[in-house]
Amino acid sequence: MKFIFADSQDFVDPGYDFEKDAYSKDRVLQRTDRYPHEMFEKKPYDGMLVSRAILADGVYKTAGAYSIMQSQRFKREGASRFLRYSNGPIFGDSGAFSYAKLEKPPYNNEEMVEYYMQCGFTHAVSVDHIIFEYDPRFDNENDDFVVSDDMKSRYDITLHNAKEFIRISKDKEALFEPIGAVQAWSPKSMQEASKSLVEMGYKYIGIGGLVPLDVDQCEEIIAAVRKAIPKEIKIHLFGFAKAKQLHRFVKYDITSFDSTSPLIRAFKDSKFNYYSPKEHYTAIRVPSSDGTAALKRKISSGLLSQEYAQKMEKESLNAIRSYDRGEISREEALSKVISYEKLFKDKIPEERYRQVLEAKYWKTCQCEICKDVGVEVAIFRNSNRNRRRGFHNLWQFMRELDELLEGQNK
Template sequence: MTKFRFYFPDNKDFVDPNFNGRDNSRTKYHRQYDDDHYPHQILAELPYDGMLVSLAGVGTMQKRGKYYEQELTEDFYFNGAREFLRLDTKKFENVKLMGDCGAFDYHNEYEPPFTVDELIEFYDRGGFDYGISLDHIVFPYFKNEAAKDAAAEKCDLHELIAESERRIDITLKNAREFYEKAKGYRFEAYGVAHGYDKSSFLRSVKELQNIGYRRITIGGMIKSKTDELLELLESLSEIREPDTQFHLLGICRFQNIPAYIKAGVTSADSTSPLMQGLKGGKYYSVNSESTSFDESLMIRVRQCDHDNVQKHIDKHRDELRQHITELQANGEFDIDLSNTALSINECIKRLEVDCLKKLQQYDDTGLDLDSTLKALVAYEKVTNENYLPSNLTGAKLAPLKRNEIKYREFLNAREWRQCTCGICKGGLMNIVFRSNQSNRRRGIHNLAIVTKHKNQMLESINLVTK
């Protein structure tokens, strides 16, 4: 039976389970981590097959991690990864734990800031299922000689390749040491393959297999184009031993899973679904009629009291007053702001309240879509600097028109009302592009969707191969 595991990298991506987007209420005396829930706790179904935790993020007992406060680092080492991540119940017993050194977080340093012994201690005390060897990331990847020639015009190619070779040597040296020292520990060892072209990647994989590795991660390809990645994997599959399994570090373009499997890739990790929701405003939904999932643009309603909006108001106060007067004269919103005693702040706050009220009513009833969109676009025009009369051009107006069409499509489809992920049951205001809590919830929803899509894809593959 064909399997493919999706790992989600840990970066303290938890949310307050009691958040309510309608009134922005939260847990009283809220304490991050203690009160918040991880994606697997708040969703109805498992949003990933495993979690990946990096030493650079957690740190050691002597070296501060990038993401963990010292108290959390101590708790992690004392309790172990499974208890710390709240995966220590029967419901999550099949969720695997993978650890790595977090090379991306120290890519600007001359050498890795950790030792192999520190990495092994991290895996051992964390109770990981899989541990990845200590590497030093190599970023440039040249698809062919033409790509190298193009790079040579912008930088010293000889110097760039020499530095890449140095990092590959460090990675392979550490892999040899790690392979020997990891023997006898409960975690299974992965070696890391890096390269700046096909030849160097092939050399790395061959060397790792000669050392004895049969689990190998492919690193440094996060910036690569899809065709470059697939072409590399096809080449690597030709020298792969029958029992060697590949893992893609930091990249998982889910539509390519069949090609990954064919090349011997059995797992991958990525934060992309969450980040596309959190920062990109994307809302995913499963398309049962295609081999992919759909991406909708989530409606954006900026927080009027947020510092960014307040700075915008202070900077354009005079123009905003005239702008709001013209919008009202053109009938572009439904509330009455003709009272000249109202401050600009109060006018924009009332536009925000009107927009939120209509969105909530539409969420409840599915009625008055046109008036809801009208309020939404009006609020966007007064809170987005691009749409002020002094800045507005045809090029800037086009995105607003496109977004209005996308907003209409999203609201009309009401996908969140049919979603069973566990996040969307809280309603539109819990996933709208607005606050950190709602934005992160939307990203967590996306994790559930890509995993559902991945599982459906695997079912189709297994049916074909029966």
């Protein structure tokens, strides 16, 4: 079960100055920045995935996570050189989520095959169209669960594209391994779609539409698909973020899954955003006083002076660092943190903060990020800290996955 990390331009400035909160002087976006795989000796993932939709190449989008220049360079240099990644497979897909609202996908099969070949992807996914509806009750159609024309059309588009895609890939002697995408609305329709892909000649299929589903629904689908296709057919799970439940899926012989979840949680999850093997801690919020909307409102309405806010912010940061160096007690540090956060927030997770301070996990973590920046990783503040914490989470997640698979002897 390989963990494929979906790129969304997540990198950090290796020379970032945490004291001054400043980028390194000679920083050039992306070029001098570092990806997770450039920060660790032990790999933080088994492979990468780039969705076409994050490129701004004018075919569908003129603005994406990648700039126009970066998109051009990505195509010119190829995925491996652009990402400076050669230690694992690089998957390409179309990014069906981004065009889900359209009646049909904006990419045609011929052009997509050429794009994948040009960029040198090792694995390439057929152009699918998301079906959002999912319920096992669609399998015994009744008045409440009727398969709509739109669902049917998306199902047909996905399979039609898959058929074209594998034919064109063969004609052009593409070097990538084609992956046929599955989109359907129930266990039975997932099975049917998977069987069709195998008949078309796919040896690797990818199940889409799992993102909004809970872990039981995911398992229901995967169990059904696994039963319907030959054992040697490989299965990929798209956007599979059920990290804590992975052990439930080992038995279905999943070849790979992709996720950004461990990284994203570092800044999107307000509670469990700093991973350790035992506990997922809560990083301590010390946002910049100039960048916090609630604080700015108070300052502009005269309730608070800017100088005071800045002073409290600085004291909060200093207190965390002093505590880390053993100069002040946990409670002293905590009181500074809380005094600052109270200026702009009512509910503060005091107990969670106490816990993360007490654990000082950054002192025992073996990852390069924690060893390098120490307590800064546990401060919820701007992208260089938050992304570093995300990298740390990826690294932790990968270690957990390794352990799980070792335990299962796979």
